[in-house]
Amino acid sequence: MHIGAFIVGVKTFITKHFSRFLDGSKSTSSNIAASKAITSELVGYLTQLSDFANMKDEEVQEQLYVWEPEVGGSFDRISTLIRQSFAGYYVKDAGMELDAGEKRMIELANELEDTVDYNSMRESLSEMLLMFGNVFILNNDDLSLTILPNKYCAILDEDTKMGTTSTSIIMNPKYLAFNELGLFELDRRLYPMERITHLKYKSTPIFVKDNMGRETYGIYSVSPLTRTFISVWWKRQCQIIDVLLRWRNVPREHHQINAELFPLSMYPGTTAERQAAANADIDSFISRYINSLKSQMPDQGVVSTDNVKIGMIESKVNYLQSNELIAQLDSTIMAGLNVPQSMVNSSQAGSYASELVISNYVSSKVIQLAEKIKPVILNNIRARIKLIDPTLPVDRLDMKLELNLANSKLELWRTAAIMGSLGIFTDSEVRDMLGYEPLRADQRNFLINTSANTSSQESVANAVKGGSDRTPDYPETSESDVSHVKDEGENVYRTM
Secondary structure: OOHHHHHHHHHHHHHHHHOOOOOOOOOHHHHHHHHHHHHHHHHHHHHHHOOHHHOOHHHHHHHHHHHOHHHHHHHHHHHHHHHHOEEEEEEOOOOOOOOHHHHHHHHHHHHHHHHOOHHHHHHHHHHHHHHHOEEEEEEOOOOOEEEEOHHHEEEEOOHHHOOOOOOOOEOOOOEEEEOOOOHHHOOOEEEEHHHEEEEEOOOOOOEEEOOOOOEEEOOOOOOHHHHHHHHHHHHHHHHHHHHHHHHHOOOEEEEEEOHHHOOHHHOOOOHHHHHHHHHHHHHHHHHHHHHHHHOOOOOOOOOOOOOEEEEEEOOOOOOOOHHHHHHHHHHHHHHHHOOOHHHHHOOOOOOHHHHHHHHHHHHHHHHHHHHHHHHHHHHHHHHHHHHHOOOOOHHHEEEEEOOOOHHHHHHHHHHHHHHHHHOOOOHHHHHHHHOOOOOOHHHHHHOOOOOOOOOHHHHHHHHHHOOOOOOOOOOOOHHHHOOOOOOHHHHHHHOO
């Protein structure tokens, strides 16, 4: 192919496929106007999003979940861990072997787990619980569950208060009023609390005003997001100021035209006429000069006569490091959510010991939230199984919750190794601590045994001092004892 034809072909291809991205028809002035529009639109958009004073709390909470990376990322991590904490179904007070009815019940529970998609429900309920602090679930007659929108729900102690702004304090929940004002063509309903499941982030009684301005006590839980409102509001203000300040403080070239090029002596007429003519020529020269710069590339030099002096106008504002303040506000947001920052973005990770404490806290917090959601799913699955086979003992069906993060799980196994080496625990007790069922008789022939021939007395001594049968028995002090880098669990792990 001829090289000229090849170049034309490439140019045609680029024009055809990328013309929607590269619009060369725009002039420099239109690009400048577009960049200014982007800046003003960004500031306007942030300002509109941050009108917290004229928004309901539920609207602010939902917006933070959608737009704030720290909030959305934290909720996503926690809800994923809550979903992961589900460790299967079991039968309470069951013997060493399940009977036919108990096995049938476990099979039905596992089938319904996939059919109804309870895992997605766990994620949704956990994120709404973190977002609003309260979740209102309507138990339908067909055993389906409907999550009601928080901003249209209010709990009443008397049905006569629906749609009113009563001044008495509501303390006894008997009804849930849904859509009291009849907004957005939603049905206006009054449900008895027997049909409603109310999940609360915390049960600590506090005074809260509902969506109609009525005073309540001990009815609603505080949302963890409420503690972040001021920090996020301040962060948005910093972002708005930073966008405007950085646009304003972009370095600019200053091209100075020597006015001696247009002396008044060159022009005829009166002084005023000569001044007007000189100003007209200066304006014309500046316009032509500006037009010559419009198509100039950033790395292109400027060629002019010595009558044009070019300098730079730089900002005298010394402080533009708003990122430090924004990072500080992000940390306060994480503190309000009570979520370790290293858990969300792996930043500011500490030592192994500190991260172990954090992982233990996260595991405890996840299990705590999962236990609040557990009755909703467990009661629903019991009702569905009872509808399928009323003879099954559904009241004995239970759900196991367990979450072991990587480093906390390692510590758990080290503890199990120490328990096994002491010689005072049964294998069933150790397995139960690890979350496993007791061994059956037919499984014992397949056990892997790598333990050394060490007496129980030696194992106890080694576990206490952190040594082993291959470690010299050095004397210990209270100071040196805490400086061990190994323990009996580590020794067992290293000898496997």
